[in-house]
Amino acid sequence: MLNDAIPLHRHAHPDEIARAALFLASDQSSFTTGSILMADGGMNA
Numbered sequence: 258m259l260n261d262a263i264p265l266h267r268h269a270h271p272d273e274i275a276r277a278a279l280f281l282a283s284d285q286s287s288f289t290t291g292s293i294l295m296a297d298g299g300m301n302a
Contacts, residue, residue, distance in 0.1 A: 264299030 260266050271295040280286050
């Protein structure tokens with residue numbers, strides 16, 4: 258099963274990805290530079 262390969266054992270919900278994008282587009286990320294925000298369920302951990 259594909260979900261078995263993901264450490265969280267599930268796919269992301271659309272709102273989880275949207276919150277990550279919203280953070281990057283907001284003033285809350287104003288001190289974030291040159292970083293990659295991994296929203297991959299732990300695949301690259």
